[in-house]
Amino acid sequence: MDNNWPLWEIFVRSKNGLEHRHFGSLHAADADMALENARDVYTRRNEGVSIWVVKSSDITASNPDNNGELFEPAKDKVYRHPTFYKLPDEIKHM
Amino acid sequence: MSNEQIKNLEEIFEARIAREEKIEAKDWMPEKYRKTHIRQISQHAHSEIVGMLPEGNWISRAPSLRRKAALLAKVQDEAGHGLYLYSACETLGVSREELYQQLHSGKAKYSSIFNYPTLTWADMGAIGWLVDGAAIINQVPLCNTSFGPYARAMVRVCKEESFHQRQGFEIMLKLCNGSKEQKDMAQDALNRWWWPSLMMLGPTDAESVHTEQSMKWKLKRKSNDDLRQQFIDQTVPQADLLGLTIPDPDLKLNKQTGSYDFGAIDWDEFWQVVKGHGPCNKERIRARVAAWDNGAWVRDAAMAHAAKKDGQKIKIAI
Numbered sequence: 064m065d066n067n068w069p070l071w072e073i074f075v076r077s078k079n080g081l082e083h084r085h086f087g088s089l090h091a092a093d094a095d096m097a098l099e100n101a102r103d104v105y106t107r108r109n110e111g112v113s114i115w116v117v118k119s120s121d122i123t124a125s126n127p128d129n130n131g132e133l134f135e136p137a138k139d140k141v142y143r144h145p146t147f148y149k150l151p152d153e154i155k156h157m
Numbered sequence: 158m159s160n161e162q163i164k165n166l167e168e169i170f171e172a173r174i175a176r177e178e179k180i181e182a183k184d185w186m187p188e189k190y191r192k193t194h195i196r197q198i199s200q201h202a203h204s205e206i207v208g209m210l211p212e213g214n215w216i217s218r219a220p221s222l223r224r225k226a227a228l229l230a231k232v233q234d235e236a237g238h239g240l241y242l243y244s245a246c247e248t249l250g251v252s253r254e255e256l257y258q259q260l261h262s263g264k265a266k267y268s269s270i271f272n273y274p275t276l277t278w279a280d281m282g283a284i285g286w287l288v289d290g291a292a293i294i295n296q297v298p299l300c301n302t303s304f305g306p307y308a309r310a311m312v313r314v315c316k317e318e319s320f321h322q323r324q325g326f327e328i329m330l331k332l333c334n335g336s337k338e339q340k341d342m343a344q345d346a347l348n349r350w351w352w353p354s355l356m357m358l359g360p361t362d363a364e365s366v367h368t369e370q371s372m373k374w375k376l377k378r379k380s381n382d383d384l385r386q387q388f389i390d391q392t393v394p395q396a397d398l399l400g401l402t403i404p405d406p407d408l409k410l411n412k413q414t415g416s417y418d419f420g421a422i423d424w425d426e427f428w429q430v431v432k433g434h435g436p437c438n439k440e441r442i443r444a445r446v447a448a449w450d451n452g453a454w455v456r457d458a459a460m461a462h463a464a465k466k467d468g469q470k471i472k473i474a475i
Contacts, residue, residue: 104241
């Protein structure tokens with residue numbers, strides 16, 4: 064029988080002012096059921112005020128094998144950080 | 158990939174773990190790491206799911222609404238813990254269907270403790286106090302394990318687990334402060350659950366086949382014998398407080414080590430239960446398989462409903 068419920072990724076906003084954060088995943092037949100299940104599985108103790116559900120198959124993820132070309136170029140660009148710039152001691156805050 | 162390249166990757170991988178770096182699902186990992194994690198995480202998930210059965214037995218017979226609400230919440234937590242863990246396991250490329258198949262066919266194991274029967278209400282107290290107590294000792298170190306999805310699931314599990322132990326201890330305390338019959342019932346439950354709880358922490362270090370590799374991958378941070386000693390040392394004073402006697406005539410405080418010496422564990426019984434010959438092995442799997450099979454039409458109907466709704470959306474869009 065290939066009638067398995069698809070996988071959904073669950074994102075929860077813990078409280079207003081914070082972003083939705085990935086909490087985990089679960090299986091559900093459709094988005095409405097995914098929301099209801101997410102409420103029971105991930106927010107039994109007031110962990111959230113808002114839930115997003117996204118079908119796992121709709122997520123495009125970067126491949127860790129490409130981490131070098133993706134993320135390493137940022138490493139040698141120290142001039143993007145404020146500490147790269149020397150200021151005279153007289154200037155206390157900038 | 159050549160053998161040498163793999164060996165090189167393995168060295169880099171082990172070094173990452175040694176540096177306390179986390180491994181995430183899509184990272185390269187040795188096949189053995191993947192397999193060992195699928196085995197351990199799924200066993201853990203199965204234990205949560207099967208663990209609902211001995212307690213579910215008592216929900217309708219809880220002695221008060223307060224107890225009933227607490228037990229219901231505890232069993233619901235166990236379902237939740239099973240789901241966190243199955244999801245973590247699935248990130249390793251195994252399907253939920255496959256994991257259930259392994260449980261239902263008897264290929265996968267779950268904790269041996271759930272193959273013992275729950276005969277009286279006091280068993281709900283003893284399970285919370287002892288079984289969840291032993292589980293917490295086992296689980297806390299896993300919050301720092303090397304595989305990210307497992308570690309994150311364990312943080313959530315451990316946060317929720319301490320209420321389980323407390324509600325169990327409270328049941329025992331109430332019984333111990335009650336009538337003679339109630340106290341006898343508590344003692345009887347302790348007598349039956351004590352040794353299985355010690356066995357639950359796994360075979361002795363000498364017999365444990367996976368320990369060394371698991372220590373390296375931080376799937377295990379303390380040996381079974383160390384965990385068992387920790388459990389005994391923490392539980393004996395609690396039994397004293399309840400006024401109950403631990404059913405071990407050899408149990409006594411060792412003044413030199415500050416720990417309790419204890420009697421021989423019946424490992425034959427443990428292996429019998431692990432191999433499927435415990436008092437309730439067949440009953441547990443039968444109940445689990447029946448629940449899954451009897452729910453098939455609901456799952457199918459939900460999928461049919463979802464497909465129908467999807468079809469309607471497409472029509473409106475056109």
